Amino acid sequence: MSWLTGDDDNDDDRPFGDWDESDVHIRPNPKGNRPRTKQRPDHVDSIVGRILSVDRGRYTVLADEDGAEERILTTTRARELRDQAIVTGDRVDLVGDTTGDEGSLARIVRIRPRTTLLRRSGDDTDEIERIIVANADQLMIVVAAADPEPRARLVDRYLVAAYDAGIAPLMVITKTDLQDPTEFLANFAGLDIPVIRSAQGAQGIDTRALDELAPALAGHTTVAVGHSGVGKSTLVNALVPGTDRAVGVVNAVTGRGRHTSSSTVSLRVPTGGWIIDTPGVRSFGLGHVNTDNILKSFSDLLEVAADCPRGCTHLPDAPDCALNEAVAEGRLPAERVDSLQRLLASLR
Ligand SMILES: Nc1nc2c(ncn2[C@@H]2O[C@H](COP(=O)(O)OP(=O)(O)OP(=O)(O)O)[C@@H](O)[C@H]2O)c(=O)[nH]1
Ligand SMILES: [Mg+2]
Ligand SMILES: [Zn+2]
Structure with a gap:
């Protein structure tokens, strides 16, 4: 059934292909605009949701957040939003089947105004920006003390993106069990940013790091970014028990991660706040920055x-x-x- 697999383009509850000429409502058009195929309803009975993840035209949304009927919906976007990016963290208005029942499909009809946008461009000459996450207020820059080798330059670039977007940066330096990060951290001494050190032992991520991280995340929407293999998903799994984000292995020869995470996912931290795990990047274009x-x-x-x-x-x-x-x-x-x-x- 094409309407379950394709991009839902219809504002009507009928599947694709059931349209005919009588659906085209031609109105007098004094402004000379393109006639619209249908008068859009006002969607007065829409509900609001939070985009948790995006996967090939399907959006997983949390509805009635913190309410008695909190539920997860599978949604698609309405035709009029076809040209707009809908990203993890967006708040959206939904109509259609919003029950969340097995096989149900709701429709996103509006994107609520965003408080922040984390963006990157393909490279520094590219002004076309890709939106990574909406409405985050904290950027958790994850960098490994070793394996992969830390690069101050990438951290600088994340800082620029954070400052440009009005998102507060927070640095987490992982793998301090492998290398003392003091020398690397000296690069950032002139910046007023919190730094949390994290290590992993036989019992997983050390509890001291988690005890420091939990209060830093509470009350915030934090997006975790960094090179592949630095340990973003490892941290997310430790912070949100039961998450089970796949964790990769860093190549011993190249020191590179394997780009294990391929999607951006928003998760609720039990001790408060939201954390968004993102795929590792090789570069972070700043062509859009002012x-x-x-x-x-x-x-x-x-x-x-x-x-x-x-x-x-x-x-x-x-x-x-x-x-x-x-x-x-x-x-x-x-x-x-x-x-x-x-x-x-x-x-x-
Ligand atoms: N020694 C050590 N290894 C760690 C630490 N944190 C993570 N690792 C290991 O680093 C590897 C990569 O971790 P991931 O969590 O998959 O890294 P990621 O940043 O999510 O990588 P991508 O999803 O590819 O972007 C795994 O083998 C982890 O076990 C740490 O503090 N110390
Ligand atoms: Mg990952
Ligand atoms: Zn000057």
Whole structure:
């Protein structure tokens, strides 16, 4: 049955193919717009849901969240949303069969306004952005102390994306059982971000790390990002018992993960909050980022930078940059300005 497997395009409860000319309601069209095939109902009796995951045109949605009838629905999107990205974390309005009963299919008719959007582009010259997650307020940057080798550059890029999107960054450094991360972490000393160290032993992820993570996640929607093999799914499994996200093995020769997770999934943390596991990435394009948003995230530097010449790049070679001058005169900590400059440079 095509309407169960294909993209549901119809705003009617009949399957595809049951349309005929009499369905085309031609209205006077003074604005010269394309005639619409059907007057859309207002969907006044829609219900709201949270997108938990997306899989080939099917959206798994949580409805009546925290209510007496909380339930998981399989949904599809209505025709009018065909050109819009619907992503994990989106809040949507639903109509149709919203019972969640076996075989039921509800329809997404609206995407609620988003508070944040985590985006990436194909590469830094690509301005076409892909939305990864909506409505997250915390970005958990997962980086391994070793295996795969940590790269400050990728962390910088995530930080830029977080600041640009207005999402608070949090760093989790995993595999501290394999390597002391102190030297690597020195790269980020000038940034005011929380860092949680995590290790894995015979009993799994150490409880100390989980005890630190739980309160950091409570009350937030956190999206976990990082290279393949750093241990995102391992952490999610430890935080949300019974989850069983597949966990991969890092290749001993290349030090690379296997891209074990292929989907983005939102899970409720029993101790509070939501965590979103994402597939590992090789690169993170920042073609869509606005430089001004980066500086805004350094609120302590913003005021000083107000004295910069117009169009100042704030980089070390920028003429008359007020930030560089303030560092030279000891009015600002060099570490802090260095951090900003490294992030700005990563956008070049
Ligand atoms: N030694 C050690 N190994 C760990 C730790 N955390 C995770 N691992 C191992 O690292 C490997 C990869 O973990 P995953 O959780 O699959 O990594 P991921 O980040 O989800 O990877 P992708 O889904 O490919 O993006 C697994 O073999 C884990 O057991 C840790 O703290 N210490
Ligand atoms: Mg994974
Ligand atoms: Zn400047």
